[in-house]
Amino acid sequence: MIFRGKAWVFGDSISTDHIAPGRYFHLRTNLPELAKHVLEDASPDFASQMQPGDFVVAGRNFGLGSSREHAPRIIKLAGVSAVLAQSFARIFYRNAINVGLPVLELDTAGISQGDELEADLAAGTVRNLTGGGQLSFQPLPPVMVKILNDGGIVEHFRKYGDFNLET
């Protein structure tokens, strides 16, 4: 799978409160509405200005905090093709794969706001079409590749009628 889009650059420690703020708690049963506020507390213009296919690019420990699965869901629902970060918090990472949002670990320091990127999930590479150069991302753990390839944990479950993940 190859994605192409613009980079929206965020810093370190982007929490689930930045992504899906608590003041919109009442919208948790209305994901399309909640998605209009995605990442609002980190970048107020992001939700209204990003284009489908764009990338969220961040530093360390992206998605730290709450277990709210709404966070990766509304990033995906907004049309973000993948989140690129130096590292991810554990629950966010698992939730993202469960809902079919690619999360790629790589050194994002050289990516600037607005850079045009091309991510090749199978090849494990991200090309910077604006700034030049190619980055490799950490391969996803096999269990995550399996869930992602099945289309998320719900589709995985539909396919096998059970968990089929043990190593």
Added chain:
Amino acid sequence: MSSTLAEKIIAAHVGREVGPGEIVVTPVDVAALQDGTGPLALMQLEELGLVQAHNPARTILFIDHAAPSPRKELSNAHVSLRRFAARTGTVLSEINEGVCHQRLVESFASPGDIVIGADSHTCTSGALAAFATGMGSTDVGLGIATGKTWLKVPETFRVVLSGSFPAGVFAKDLMLHLIGRIGADGATYMALEFTGPLAAEMSMPERFTLANMAVEAGAKTGLFAADETTRVFLAGQGREADYRPLTSDDGAACARTVEVDAGALEPTVSAPHTVDNTMTVVDAAGTKVDQVFIGTCTNGRLEDLRIAAGILEGRHRHPVTRLIVTPASRSVYIQAAREGLLGVFAEAGATVTGPGCGACVGVHGGILGDGEVCVATQNRNFQGRMGNAAGFIYLASPATAAATAIKGEIADPREFMEDQDNQ
């Protein structure tokens, strides 16, 4: 083979020895949802045609985050949880019964259990030597329906605790200090295991405070051995039969070990906007504070309220500083009322609320104004956490919070504790 607590608990569930990094599918003993994450889980189960619970008596739906409901959308979310509970025979923990993590340790989680909850602070039950971890709605929904989940066996990060707390220094200060030292991602994917002489001496409420915040260092769970203190706590809940001793083996391999000498610690706060942004109260003192919040699954237990009331008794909050006190559960509330603590808070000028998550999650009951500063006993100070991205949150112990409420600025609890012991 020597095993850590996490490895032992998972191995007992899957019927074979396990090592870090292995992916296992394991039975689940306790599964929990709350009103913020539950409705999405139930929608997923509807979609899969799996509106069922494998173990209804140990599946609990908690209405605690928006309790009582401040909006119709949330009232409707509560309705969906009540309907599911009625259809499946699962346990409903209604408005006023308390914060899920406090209720889980009071009535549901036991040593050796695997507990999954759609709330990141599910790790609190790790203090009872349960492998307790937070997951997303869909993972917990599937766990409820099937009685199983998948896990990666975590590496263990051992925290060796020694020394004793100086006056004015508490378990909360220790945990903030630890997270400041190892970072908010210092234990990502790992199980924190608290050991050492001080861990063995700690009360259950102190252990709950530490385990509760394991996730703030990125950890999957935060574990203590189950010992005599655990047994006495469970017996006090009428659950002595749920007790069994459980410790990690000497020499079990750990990915990392850190030692903390409590005797060397100072009252500590986490400054905005990350938990690992720690400093001593001495360094933070003097910062003007608009609101103080004492409560939550981290520090809303009876022992915490006693400490705060000990400082607030006969004193009054500063005129410009609001004070909110929220007991963590109904049983905490009742006991605090019996001991006269709620009266102490009311006389000190506090708003005493019913049990629940309250101000911590930014849904209702204590949302900050633009530029306002709050000192809170909760576990998180992220930007926007208390309902306003333009607010500033400092995390502190109940003692520091109480002292701060009196002075109207971040204050050292030792100023008010000359004649008191920590207990």
